[in-house]
Amino acid sequence: MFEVCLHGPGLPQAGRRCQAHFEGDVLVVESESALRVEATALTVSAGGFDDNALFLNWCTEQASYAAIVDTSTARHTLLSIAPQALRPQLAPAARSVDYQHFKWRAVLTVIAVATLLVVLVLWQNEMVTVWLADRISIETEQRLGKTLLSEFEAGGQLHQNGPVVDAIKVIGERLTKGSKYHYEWYVKDDDSVNAFAVPGGRVIVHSGLIAQAASAEELAGVLAHEVQHVELRHSLRQMIHTAGWAAVLTVALGDVSAMTGVFVHQLGNLQYSRSLESEADVAGLHAMARAGIPLAGMRDFFAHMQAKEKKNGIGIDIALLSSHPATGERLSEIERIAAQTPCTCAPLKMDWQAVQAGLSKIKKRDKTTQRAADEPDGI
């Protein structure tokens, strides 16, 4: 027995609610007078505005009737008691009704999950950025760095050999022992005081910085800091922030060329957020402690540079300070961490004056090569 809403001639507009059941292969609808229909004469369809009702249609010689099964209990009863003759028609119609329910539940679930993801991403932005940066392989990072490096080579002479580079290499390799990156060290012929790291393990030190650093330990302090930007993948994280995740996804998939234009533009004025800088300070100090280099070097370098700039005495651009402001807060933070970090340190065995003297040799060699390089370009 199941409830149907019977529509047909002589019945009200809204149809009449009545009970129906099967007697063998015959459908009996208990209207005012019982209507009897052979199951083979029935046509089953899914219909109604919501497409969620089963229609049992049949025609007599005079008129057509429809018994609408519109409640889910009635539908289940019908499905369980329907005779074999009706089943081939009933099954697809019932499936179509179920499909309507399923389809929208699926769509709503997808929308809900997507919304949840977006909320999560906005809420835990930093975590997602780190996770995304980790998805980018080291090879991709190195390829990216290589392209960026070629941009810098255009701006000024980069040196990969010579006594100065050797000195940097000695310190740098102590600081990066056991790293998963393969580092390359460069000196750029530039009087401004600056140093930076390119993704993938290329560190560039301006000759001006070496000239102004008072000792090898001070240089080590700067290197330790810059190297951590590579180790902690700060540049990637920064790029993800500014270029958007979509862009980084293309890089993660290996398409470097499409994005280098954007990144090169960015790296020119790449500035890390204060939290990333202090992260690099802390990790840099730890790296110095592991390497056994006196921790005071880092603090001393930034303090000296700050003092020099205040006096405005050296007459050259201390570019490093604009991206790494040596505020009192930062210096005392570095001191605090340095004091907490145990270190069996010994001063570096290096003749710093000799290293600085090596700079003039680079300069001289430049003058000749520069001219040769300038002419074909005509710039």
Place this chain on the structure above:
Amino acid sequence: MKALQYTIEGSDLQFVTVQVEAGQTVVGEPGAMMYIDDGVTMNTVLGDGANEGFVTRLAGAFKRIFTGESIFSTVFTNPGPATRRVAFAASSPGRIMAVDLAAQGGAIICQKGAFLAGTQGVRVGVAFKKRLRVGFFGGEGFIMQKLTGDGIAFIHATGALTEMHLAPGEALKVDTGCLAALQTTASYDIRYVGKLKNTFFGGEGLFFAYLQGPGTVWLQSLPIRRLSASLLAGSLGQNRSPYGKLAYLGAVIVFILIAIFGPEGQ
């Protein structure tokens, strides 16, 4: 309860005058009121004027936003003792029709914004069309109004409005947009107009609305879209020539050819 007394007046720009008996209440869309007899109290409420808790009313009001109605309703009550009149006017040229919801099985589906007024207890809900193809091409969108209750609802539509009773299995192909309302038992689907010539030059668009009985359907002769299109064309001094369609077809073909054989990007 005595049957509601009302008269629908005007030929193409209509209004309905409802005789409200002592203690009776009618609900109208904000802005639909034309006049009321002195003594009838007017009250603006959140939702559709049914007496319920605040949260339910708020949810109802939220639903109404989707159906093209205001989130508020105006409730007119006659404190008695005499019978007083309340009149509601349609906002566009067209017809007003009274629908006895009880006779239609307690619910009908209308196009957005069709509800004009009704006795208290007529609810305006959301009917969400679940078939994607009908939502996109059926001419009514995904969201329609569902009027439920057992009172009288006044619905209005642009152009002439006709009521048709479809027998079980009887089907009607209707231009999309001409469907004003239908009983919930009727099926609403779309059918491709058939033949490329019809598609491009027939002027009926790609699809018909396909309505199948049993159930009552209400059709409007002048969908607002058609009215505004002809008004716009008239005001811009354009007449619709078949060459416009040809040029459009040509542009589509050229675009496809460029997309296929055009220069390789990057």
